[in-house]
Amino acid sequence: MGIDEVQLNFSSTTMLIMNILIGFIMFGVALDLKAGDFKKAIRQPKPVLIGLFGQFFMLPALTYVLVIIINPLPSIALGMFLVAACPGGNLSNFLTYLAKGNTPLSISMSSISTVMAIVMTPLNLMLWGSLYPETGALLREIVISPLEIFFTIVILLGIPLALGMYIRHRYSEWAQKANVWMKRFSIGFFIIFVLGALASNFQYFIEFVGMVVLVVFIMNLVAILSGYGMAKLAKLGEPERRAVSIEMGIQNSGLGLILVFNFFDGLGGMAIVAAWWSIWHVISGLIIATYWSRKPPKIKIDESGITA
Numbered sequence: 001m002g003i004d005e006v007q008l009n010f011s012s013t014t015m016l017i018m019n020i021l022i023g024f025i026m027f028g029v030a031l032d033l034k035a036g037d038f039k040k041a042i043r044q045p046k047p048v049l050i051g052l053f054g055q056f057f058m059l060p061a062l063t064y065v066l067v068i069i070i071n072p073l074p075s076i077a078l079g080m081f082l083v084a085a086c087p088g089g090n091l092s093n094f095l096t097y098l099a100k101g102n103t104p105l106s107i108s109m110s111s112i113s114t115v116m117a118i119v120m121t122p123l124n125l126m127l128w129g130s131l132y133p134e135t136g137a138l139l140r141e142i143v144i145s146p147l148e149i150f151f152t153i154v155i156l157l158g159i160p161l162a163l164g165m166y167i168r169h170r171y172s173e174w175a176q177k178a179n180v181w182m183k184r185f186s187i188g189f190f191i192i193f194v195l196g197a198l199a200s201n202f203q204y205f206i207e208f209v210g211m212v213v214l215v216v217f218i219m220n221l222v223a224i225l226s227g228y229g230m231a232k233l234a235k236l237g238e239p240e241r242r243a244v245s246i247e248m249g250i251q252n253s254g255l256g257l258i259l260v261f262n263f264f265d266g267l268g269g270m271a272i273v274a275a276w277w278s279i280w281h282v283i284s285g286l287i288i289a290t291y292w293s294r295k296p297p298k299i300k301i302d303e304s305g306i307t308a
Helices: 012-030 035-043 045-070 074-085 091-098 103-131 133-142 146-170 172-199 202-211 213-233 238-249 253-263 268-293
Strands: none
Touching (some): 045 074, 045 103, 045 213, 045 238, 074 103, 074 133, 074 253, 091 103, 091 238, 091 268, 103 133, 103 238, 103 253, 146 172, 146 253, 202 213, 202 268, 213 238, 213 268, 238 268
């Protein structure tokens, strides 16, 4: 049986737990969000707009080009489109801090991209997946409603984010205390989430992961390098370049896994791409953040307050 025919299976109880877990992680992210994060993005929109352009337009387009060049099996290609359509992961904020990048910018990009993902994730997945003939055929076979994905993302992202931001606003002191341990445990929760996704299907993961290792490596490298290059061309400062680069390389693949199991019946290539991305982007992110942590950027503040 090939990877396109394999379906990773979850019980309804496991799916419920995974959905609750991703919602809980998003709630924790929202406890760190303040209205000021969005106000700052409005006052100094250039770095944020460049990061969001890279996240939701440049990365999916580059992924489409990669798919044409690499010509992977259809379910793997659809997994690539799915990961590219996801918003930035919350791990990006920690990695940007470690890399001595612009952490407030990273938080702003993560916050706004997560909100935008409610619309942009299903839109990008369906758009780019439909443009490529092999994945377009898969989408027609599975008959996915973009509205269904939209409403699922609203439940998984929108409600936890709204609730977390409300609590941050209404009970600021408690939220700040809770956010400390939420940050500490969010990575652990995420690892448990990924392990849960693999545990009952481990034989398939071991059998087929070799088919996606190089694909994920190339795609992740392209995301990181293109983010840095685009920010450099836009004449952003070094801390901003690092933030944009990491934001594009760290995707919320946990959301991707949830969508795979909710809407694509655990389609083999999609699930394994998302699962391996969940592991690899932590490794690659830590490597580049550790490297940059040893090379503090020279910071010069211009009249707009943006580093240069």
